[in-house]
Amino acid sequence: MASIVERVPPSVAGRVLRGLFTLPEPVKRLIAGAPVRRDGQELALDAQLLLLMTRLEGQRLGGSTAEEARRGLARAKVYLPKVPARPVATRNVDADGVPARLYTPKGLADGSPLLVFYHGGGWVIGDLDTHDTVCRYLAVHAEVRVLSVDYRLAPEHPYPAAADDALTAYGYAVARARELGADPSAIAVGGDSAGGNLAAVVGRFAERTPDFALLFYPVTDISVRRRSRELFAAGFYLTDEDMTWFSDHYCPLDRRAEPKASPLLAGDLRGFPATYLVTAGFDPLRDEGEEFARRLAEAGVRVALRRQEDLIHGFANMWSLGGRFREALSEAAGALRTGLYAGPGR
Structure with a gap:
């Protein structure tokens, strides 16, 4: 059965995701949580916030079948439809x-x-x-x-x-x-x-x-x-x-x-x-x-x-x-x- 997040149209989920990235840095940090550090590196706040949203989505790159994995990536691409201004x-x-x-x-x-x-x-x-x-x-x-x-x-x-x-x-x-x-x-x-x-x-x-x-x-x-x-x-x-x-x-x-x-x-x-x-x-x-x-x-x-x-x-x-x-x-x-x-x- 599809999760609640999966039932949300990708275009709507994409607008929510893009809206989060327009928030002030302190608000994004509050949402994302404490900084993530590993191997002497600190994860960018933008990346940490995106990872949080992908966990809510519940998708992974690999899947039980190739067809399932392809459907997941096809859904994800709708989130980020922006193209350069130059035609x-x-x-x-x-x-x-x-x-x-x-x-x-x-x-x-x-x-x-x-x-x-x-x-x-x-x-x-x-x-x-x-x-x-x-x-x-x-x-x-x-x-x-x-x-x-x-x-x-x-x-x-x-x-x-x-x-x-x-x-x-x-x-x-x-x-x-x-x-x-x-x-x-x-x-x-x-x-x-x-x-x-x-x-x-x-x-x-x-x-x-x-x-x-x-x-x-x-x-x-x-x-x-x-x-x-x-x-x-x-x-x-x-x-x-x-x-x-x-x-x-x-x-x-x-x-x-x-x-x-x-x-x-x-x-x-x-x-x-x-x-x-x-x-x-x-x-x-x-x-x-x-x-x-x-x-x-x-x-x-x-x-x-x-x-x-x-x-x-x-x-x-x-x-x-x-x-x-x-x-x-x-x-x-x-x-x-x-x-x-x-x-x-x-």
């Missing part, structure tokens, strides 16, 4: 058999850089719509076109289907960049969580190396569990249990050490594109993302590692709440713009 045109694209959506900000000149983006969701949930506002934000604030890729999901299409689709769509973008209105010498890959994993796979295995990589709290190694999986196992949106559920749906145990599943385990990362990699302090995936950044640096790759130490997994999707969420995404958009517009080819 963004969209059109559907067939990227050599992989569905995709092209975002073009109003007034953006032909020959702009292009970001090929892969949505998060543990390779099981998520789609073009769940990450629509993130793509719009990056398109507007980085002054780029964005090609968002609707790769196949597990368990219907287990590993390596998502990785193969990611490489196919990127290859299409490289071959058809001018048709997409983009500069073929300024093509980035990016993604969040499982999408960050796919972007890293493309950065390592694509025939034509991307010009930049934008990785939000990426999954880089599903073969082992690191310390942050223990520290932030529960209570911070993405849980250790969720990650186990996603990994079990996506990839069999005997293939998890393959670099296309765990790019951190690739023997040679030389030649990987210049990278902005951002982690969240209160995230089970924090340590593997930061270890990947260290491996890139050791391989001679230009990499900027940024830990948003007071935030949680998924903060990019929460930007419309403002505050620290928007600040963090704005910083990433700035890094993308700088990396593409000031890159070697430009």
Whole structure:
């Protein structure tokens, strides 16, 4: 039976949630409770308040079935419908058999850089719509076109289907960049969580190396569990249990050490594109993302590692709440713009 909260229309619940974030800081602190501190970090008040509301909602990212988990994320996306003020045109694209959506900000000149983006969701949930506002934000604030890729999901299409689709769509973008209105010498890959994993796979295995990589709290190694999986196992949106559920749906145990599943385990990362990699302090995936950044640096790759130490997994999707969420995404958009517009080819 649905809970009382689940019976509330998502649009109504969303208005309540957004209203809470307009309250004065002392009132928000009173609602959220005492500050949360762990591993020498203090959770942002904005994140703490959001976590309180998600607990009331009673949803988790993983579910008893893939269909249930997808319905939960579809409900959550209605909470945060805000888009940038600058209009963004969209059109559907067939990227050599992989569905995709092209975002073009109003007034953006032909020959702009292009970001090929892969949505998060543990390779099981998520789609073009769940990450629509993130793509719009990056398109507007980085002054780029964005090609968002609707790769196949597990368990219907287990590993390596998502990785193969990611490489196919990127290859299409490289071959058809001018048709997409983009500069073929300024093509980035990016993604969040499982999408960050796919972007890293493309950065390592694509025939034509991307010009930049934008990785939000990426999954880089599903073969082992690191310390942050223990520290932030529960209570911070993405849980250790969720990650186990996603990994079990996506990839069999005997293939998890393959670099296309765990790019951190690739023997040679030389030649990987210049990278902005951002982690969240209160995230089970924090340590593997930061270890990947260290491996890139050791391989001679230009990499900027940024830990948003007071935030949680998924903060990019929460930007419309403002505050620290928007600040963090704005910083990433700035890094993308700088990396593409000031890159070697430009």
